[in-house]
Every structure is written in C-alpha cells, then in structure tokens.
Amino acid sequence: MTITFGSGSIAIIASAAALAAIALVIALVLRAWILKQPEGSDGMHAIAAAVQEGAQAYLARQLRTLAPIAGVVFVLLFALPGETPMRVGRSVAFLSGAAFSGAIGYLGMW
Structure with a gap:
C-alpha cells in the first residue's frame, strides 16, 4: 500500500509542523517564566x-x-x-x- 500526498496535503502537513514548533517555543518560554516566579x-x-x-x-x-x-x-x-x-x-x-x-x-x- 502506497500513500501519496498532493501539493495541498504537503502544505497542510508543513503548516501543522510549523504550528507545532511555534507551540513548543511558546511552551518553553512560559516554562522559563513560571520557574522564575517565587515559590511562595x-x-x-x-x-x-x-x-x-x-x-x-x-x-x-x-x-x-x-x-x-x-x-x-x-x-x-x-x-x-x-x-x-x-x-x-x-x-x-x-x-x-x-x-x-x-x-x-x-x-x-x-
């Protein structure tokens, strides 16, 4: 069984990968900010x-x-x-x- 992707599919996959990378960067920034806060x-x-x-x-x-x-x-x-x-x-x-x-x-x- 072969899976083929058209140009539209590749654009969707690339968009999903880019959004995932952006989300990971945001998560790392938020994590760093939270860890800098006082512990209470x-x-x-x-x-x-x-x-x-x-x-x-x-x-x-x-x-x-x-x-x-x-x-x-x-x-x-x-x-x-x-x-x-x-x-x-x-x-x-x-x-x-x-x-x-x-x-x-x-x-x-x-």
Missing part, C-alpha cells in the same frame, strides 16, 4: 505537597483500574476480523495511545 510561603508549600500527594494517589488508582480494561480492549481489537498486520496495528495503536495518555497524566503532575 511555607503554607503554600504544604498545600502544594498535599495536592501533589492526592494527585499521585489518584493517578496510581486510575492506572490500577484502567490497565486491565486496556488489556481486554487490546485483545478484543486484535480479535476483530482483518489481516494480521491490520489486527496487530490497531491493537498496538490503541495500547500506544493509552500508554501516552497515562504518561502525559504523570508528566502533567511533575
């Missing part, structure tokens, strides 16, 4: 620690709950009709999406 009082540190502890507990519980469900969905997607490369591809794509979603959840709390 001892009370603020205590509240932040409690929030972070609760968020970590929530994410750990969510992982323990969703991992078995993701495993079942992986198997069900693999069991759907189709040729082996398609079955493997859709199952792995689902699992990759779930893994990246979980990773972003943890990184967002970091």
Whole structure:
C-alpha cells in the first residue's frame, strides 16, 4: 500500500509542523517564566505537597483500574476480523495511545 500526498496535503502537513514548533517555543518560554516566579510561603508549600500527594494517589488508582480494561480492549481489537498486520496495528495503536495518555497524566503532575 502506497500513500501519496498532493501539493495541498504537503502544505497542510508543513503548516501543522510549523504550528507545532511555534507551540513548543511558546511552551518553553512560559516554562522559563513560571520557574522564575517565587515559590511562595511555607503554607503554600504544604498545600502544594498535599495536592501533589492526592494527585499521585489518584493517578496510581486510575492506572490500577484502567490497565486491565486496556488489556481486554487490546485483545478484543486484535480479535476483530482483518489481516494480521491490520489486527496487530490497531491493537498496538490503541495500547500506544493509552500508554501516552497515562504518561502525559504523570508528566502533567511533575
């Protein structure tokens, strides 16, 4: 199977790549600005620690709950009709999406 792109498709892909690069630059600038801000009082540190502890507990519980469900969905997607490369591809794509979603959840709390 060959994928071909027309001139319009390449323009869309280039635009998406340029916007993604701009978004990353903005994110880095905002990150640098945030890290330069004062950290706050001892009370603020205590509240932040409690929030972070609760968020970590929530994410750990969510992982323990969703991992078995993701495993079942992986198997069900693999069991759907189709040729082996398609079955493997859709199952792995689902699992990759779930893994990246979980990773972003943890990184967002970091």
